[in-house]
Amino acid sequence: MQALVVPTATLHTLSDLEWQERPMPVLKPDEVLIKTQSVGLNPVDYKVVTGDHPTWTYPHTLGLDVAGIIEAVGANVQNYRPGQRVCGHGNLTQNGCFAEYVSFPADALADIPTTVSFETAAASLCAGLTAYQALYRKANLNAVQTVLIHAGAGGVGSMAIQLAKQAGKTVYTTVSKGKQAFVAALHPDAQIDYRTEDVDHQLQTLTHHQGVDLIVNTIGHPEADLPRLAYNGQLVCVLDTPAFPTNQAVTISNLDLGGAHRSGNPAQIADLGQMAFELLALVANGKVDPLISDVLRRDDLVTGLKRIQADQVVGKLVVNFD
Template sequence: MKALVVANQGDQSVNRLQIAEVAKPIPTADQVLIRVHAVGLNPVDYKVVEGGVPAWTYPHTLGLDVTGEVVAVGAAVTDWQVGDRVSGHGDLTQNGCFAEFVAVPTYQLARIPDNVSYETAASLLCGALTAYTAVERKPNLTNVRTVLVHAGAGGVGSIAIQLAKLHGLKVFTTVSTGKVKYVRQLYPDAIIDYRQEDVDTRLAQLTDGLGVDLIIDTVGKAEAERDLRRLAYNGTLVTIVDVPDLTGAPVFDRGLSMDVVNLGGAHLSGNPFQQADLGKMNSEMLALAAAGKVDPLIEKVISFDQIKDGLQAIKDHRVIGKLVAEID
């Protein structure tokens, strides 16, 4: 079968990726074999190429977000059948889905509703499930009124805004100047252009100086450290990229809390309940899409042969919205 691969350990750049013929995988007892129809492209796809993964053997097939049709089931699989339309977010230590076929464990899978296309399902995995974890799993929303979502034009931020709005929260988001118009379609209550405005000053105005109840940080450690001082009393920071230094932060005085999202870590956790939650969250996201409550904001659907160029475009920040590739 054809696959997009990192051919050798030293090939640590997107332009070294190759389309190659590799052996079709054989599912183990707890896996299914999927004929791939569409895949989602993510920043993590090029980042793991550049950083390398010690567990890889070569050639290594890339790709985490898969949709397709089950064509074979392992000996221990009972809940999935040949012909099922499925999607799943994969384990980056294993061979991935930028290929004609992929074998995956069943815990990560969800059935795709009839009114949801393979392309839409492929766009609702890595970034969307990260956002889902950040809004629906980590924080206690009981006493939350306001939420700040950083980088609202991104794959995580755009979904987090939509989920927070479904809860009736007042949503603020930060974006760069060129993405203000794009983010307006999500109807946040306030858009903060961080290139033109002082974020702290604007948040103080928006919250009457009380601070924000929930902040979802998709930027990095330095921003997360600033976020700790933007939180309201009893506020919560959910960080996705890195953990802030808590030295000097008013954590106890203001009753602050912090949660960390590491979506793919569930695969290596050894915890079957957390692994199964990947599939459960996937099902819940697909149900929202089927009901028309969440828009994955697909920018473009490309061909298999264009995946390499698509990853480079993501790295170069030339993509706003979700990039999906059709395999068949």
């Protein structure tokens, strides 16, 4: 089968990636074999290329978000059968899904609703599940009225805005002026141009000096968000977390979506599939949209990653294999 690989441990740029003929995956008892139909492209897909990965074997196949058709099931798999349409977010320490076939833990999969395309399912996973986990696993929404979502034009930010609005929250977002028209279609209650406006001042005005109940930080530098929180506020960090402040009644959470695979905790691995199931139900019902901006051919996959790396993409890129 053809797969997009990092050929050796010494190569660390997107231009080094190669399509190679690779062996078919060997199924473990709890896995299924998926014939890839569509894959979603994410910033992490190019970022991992630049790093060192002692657990990888080379050539290493890239890719985390897959949607496809089950070809075969392992001996212990009871809830899936060949022919089913499924999708899932994978484990970056293992060979990935930028390949014609991929093996995948059955518990971490979700059925694709009949009204949802392979492209839409693949586009909904990494960013969508990160946003979903931030709001519905990490945060206590019962105590939240106002939400600040950083980088509202990004994959996580745009999904988080939709999910927070769907939950009935007042949503503020930081976004540069050039991307505000894109974000306006998601109906946030306020957009703050972080390049030209004082974010702290704007939030104090919007919240009548009470602060924000929940902040979803996808950009780093989380210390800047601590003074922006309301009393008993919550900060969910996709990147770094700050040192816990001793003088504030706040909750700080770190989010590592794919870490569920590496945890070895069966309940957490299964929750990846459960969250995907719940998220795709919202997508199927028109409640949220992964906002696909372009669907590429397989031969253009590396070009798509380079576009993401160059910050030339608003919305999601998807690649079709068939």
